[in-house]
Amino acid sequence: MIRRFAFELKMQDKSSYLLAADSEIEMEEWINTLNKILQLNFEAAMQEKRNGESHEDDEQSKMESSSSSFDNYYPEIAKSTREAEIKIKSESRVKLFALDPDAQKLDFSGIEPDVKPFEEKFGKKILVKCNDLSFNLQSCVAENEEGPTTNVEPFFVTLSLFDIKNNRKISADFHVDLNHTSVRHMLSNAPQPMMNGSGDSSHRIQDIYETMLQYPKQGIFSVTCPHPDIFLVARIEKVLQGSITHCAEPYMKSSDSSKVAQKVLKNAKQACQRLGQYRMPFAWAARTLFKDASGTLDKNARFSPLFRQDSNKLSNEDMLKLLADFRKPEKMAKLPVILGNLDVTIDNVSPDFPNYVNSSYIPMKQFENSTKTLVTLEIEEFVPCIPRHTQPFTIYNNHLYVYPKHLKYDSQKTFAKARNIAVCIEFKDSDEEDSLPLKCIYGRPGGPVFTRSAFAAVLHHHQNPEFYDEIKIELPTQLHEKHHLLFTFYHVSCDNSSKGSTKKKDVVETQVGYSWLPLIKDGRVVTNEQHIPVSANLPPGYLSYQEVGVGKHSGPEIKWVDGGKQLLKISTHLVSTVYTQDQHLHNFFQYCQKTESGARAIGTDLVKYLKSLHAMEGHVMIAFLPTVLNQLFRVLTRATQEEVAVNVTRVIIHIVAQCHEEGLDSYLRSYVKYAYKAEPYVASEYKTVHEELTKSMTTILKPSADFLTSNKLLKYSWFFFEVLIKSMAQYLIENSKVKLLRNQRFSASFHHAVETVVNMLMPHITQKYRDNPEASKNANHSLAAFIKRCFTFMDRGFVFKQINNYISCFAPGDPKTLFEFKFEFLRVVCNHEHYIPLNLPMPFGKGRVQRYQDLHLDYSLTDEFCKNHFLVGLLLREVGNALQEFREVRQIAISVLKNLMIKHSFDDRYASRSHQARIATMYLPLFGLLIENVQRINVKDVSPFPVNPSSNVNDALSLPTANQLVTPQKSVNTLDNNLPKDLFGVISGIGNLLLSAVISCISY
Secondary structure, eight states: OOOSSEEEEEOTTSOEEEEEOSSHHHHHHHHHHHHHHHHHHHHHHHHHHHHOGGGHHHHHHHHHHHTHHHHHHOHHHHHHHHHHHHHHHHHOOOOGGGGOHHHHHOOOSOSSOOOOOOOOOOOEEEEEEEEEEEESOEEOOSTTSOSOOEESSOEEEEEEEEETTTTEEOBOOEEEOOOOHHHHGGGTTSOOOTTOOOOOTTOEETTEEGGGGSSOOEEEEEESSOOTTEEEEEEEEEEOOSOHHHHHGGGGOOSOOHHHHHHHHHHHHHHHHHHTTOEEEEEEEEEEOBSSTTOOBOTTOOOOOEEEOOTTOOSHHHHHHHHHTTTOHHHHTTSOEESEEEEEEEEEOOTTOOSEEOTTOOBOSSOOOOTTOOOEEEOOBOOOSOGGGOOOOOSOOEEEEEEEEEEOOTTOOSOSOOOBEEEEEEEESOOSTTOOOOSOEEOOTTSOSEESOEEOOOOTTBSSOBOOOOEEEEOOSSOOTTOEEEEEEEEEOOOOOOOSOTTSOOOOEEEEEEEEEESEETTEEOOEEEEEOOBSOOOTTGGGOEEEETTEEESSOOOBGGGGOOOEEEEEEEEESSSOOOHHHHHHHHHHHHHHTTOOOOHHHHHHHHHHGGGOOHHHHHHTHHHHHHHHHHHHHHOOSHHHHHHHHHHHHHHHHHHHHTTOHHHHHHIIIIIOOOOOOOTTTOOOHHHHHHHHHHHHTSTTSOHHHHHHHHHTHHHHHHHHHHHHHHHHHHTTOTTSOGGGTSOHHHHHHHHHHHHHHHHHHHHSTTTSHHHHHHHHHHHHHHHHHHHHHSOHHHHHHHHHHHHTTOOTTOOHHHHHHHHHHHHHHHTOTTHHHHHOOSOOSSSOOOOGGGOOOOOSOOHHHHHHSHHHHHHHHHHHHHTTSOHHHHHHHHHHHHHHHHHHHTOGGGOSHHHHHHHHHHTTHHHHHHHHTGGGSOOTTTOSSOOOTTOOHHHHTSOOOGGGGSOOOOOTTHHHHHSOGGGGGGTTTTHHHHHHHHHHHHTO
16 A cells, blocks of 8 residues: 655665654654754754763763653664764864865965976977988999899988077987998998997997997987077088099989999999098088977978088088078079988977987986897987076086087198098097007997097098088096097098009008197186197107297107198087086186195185186086085085185075076075085084084174175075075984984084074064065075974974064064064964974873863963963964054964964864864963954954944954054953853864854954
């Protein structure tokens, strides 16, 4: 039978009961009875909350007594109801602040910025794949004419990036051999370059096989500042035969003549066998890389036609001029074109790109070490010397790029023949007769990875040849005065026809001069453009030759070509994380190295070198940032004169300011967190960084000191306080002083230095905020963070004293800015992770909170309260003072207090009811403050106290009268006389809720 007057009762444990009545009136009576019972139990639970947990058992018995009649009739319903109420009471306590919209805006994850370790950063990465180079003139190169149709001679491609906007070459060269295997065999019998080293394919370099690096076809270029005026340029060379015009002529004819191909092939085979080690310029081509300045690759672009190389326009400067006309068809149409095609594609590089080695041939992540692995080379970028594009060195790199540029030999009378001039470059560490060059020059495709010599391309019948070759050298980590570059010049005979006696030996090359460049000058690597003379002989000890007067010299006898004129022009480019090119930084490092080696330190010299560091180039400063700062702090701990310590600090201030001005302050944060390491402390020899730096900061902050330097110190003071804290921590750990009593950890002199620097900072914060608002604000925040961190390491009574000294510098009626400073300071300090234990020095929360009748509560801001609960007492007193000020100041103070309470409410460490109740008792004096200022705040909707209904919100938040600016005297009995007795019911259960409700209201 279907029941019409039925309803379902669902229980807390998800069970349900179906109840049916005989009439609609009876059903409504049942429902009303159940609602009354539920309401009764809910009121009993709320009463228990108001009376505290200590009455839990009594309240439980009362609840059972009040519902006993219900139990007799509905036992299952009564049981489920009690369980539901207990669960609500224990697990679902309301967090009022969760409803506050301001709470959603607060970040409790931490107030410190996210700091990452130093990492190698790259610009826009481009993967360049070299697929094919083919000319219209082709044939089969095999002797039996069985095989594929290929180019009839070997060609060699060199790729690099040019920036016509900034008029510079921005990458190293990438050498590629795209020749077919049968074409490469044409060079197999060619004589190897002299002293070229073995090409043992099984040799391992940087844990990979040399064979994996022999014929690379993929390169990764990096561009820090992409824009549409960057070009990928390909220079094509061939084996030396004769003039460029003569050799290119067969390739410029459109008719495909097999006879022409056979003739070129025949001449090429002879040239490869006789002159296979020498190259000559042949052609060039270019293409754009980017569509826009955001780095979008122009993948649809193709290489231009292959233009014949002009023997008078070989240099990089000439190439930049040609590229400047690249988008002018009328000018490019005048260039002679060689019929052929270079197939090179570009693509983006994925973050997980596998199997590539960096510019030092070191395998990068995800490298498969197999002889069959296709290896990609990372090509070095020549990053512009601009601080914002520079990064601190993170990997070892020590490369020297050598560029022979020009040889002027048209006036020399020493040699009968010197026209087809080849220049051989070697790197040596001795000038003795039998010394061998070092095997540290990066080789070309098909040869060994490192060689002992390298040759520049040869120009046929040029007595004043230009060169464009780039020679890459791996420098030793330790350079000395004997390291030098040796240039040997050869006249290469291109004509192999025998004229005269057939018995005369075919001489391919004849030495026609020597030149050398010592790599170290005044302790520094020689860079940039150099002009050096050429000698006809090379006697042992040639590096010791020196002019000592007119017609006089010391050292061996040297025969100079053309009267010792500087005939050779070369340039070098250093890419090193070891050697600096900045003279000022070099002088400082050199002085430090000498004193470390035992030389006597002279204070005046050191001060001179320190002062000169202010002129250090910005990009060099950033690149060597960790090394420079570590060395400066090292000098600081060894300084015996105050002048040295102060000048060290001034240099550090300059470096820190430069980093901020370039927007690179993240490097400073990374340095402090990951790179800074205090020197081991030896009491008899050295001092500590934290003590010496504190003293130097005090000197710089004196009114008589340079105000520009002191302003920078204030503005960027966070760095110095962070270094102080880390130095203090390392000092405690490394000297096993962590377990000592806090007042025994640091010396009395350091305590005095900290107190002095705090006192010296205060006038800058409280008196100069109008002239230097940003510097004063930053210094205030940094000082607060420092003092907060001092709680961890120092005697807390000493730290409280510094806080008290700080607060004493402010007064009622201060400008709004100073109130902002003061409450920002309190906000930071009160955000200490152990703020609660700092205010409650005795253990708490282990048992149930006592009934409020049994507690001796501090509910007034007495001296005793502030002594026992220093931070919260100080904060409440300052909030009380602020409530006497105008509206903006009241809002600032209330906001700090409210946000701190929100933090307590959401702190998982104090989530239990007893903890929250104990925390609430710390803020009991707040009620007294609210009563004293009840006419000035809007609490009429939530306050349990009587509020004049005629008072208006606008009146409540209006500006105070003159006599209200004076902080009223706090009376111990004030709260007793004004507080209703019912108020104490909040202490043991919901005190934090009521406080939060009041604070939420008055913050608006």
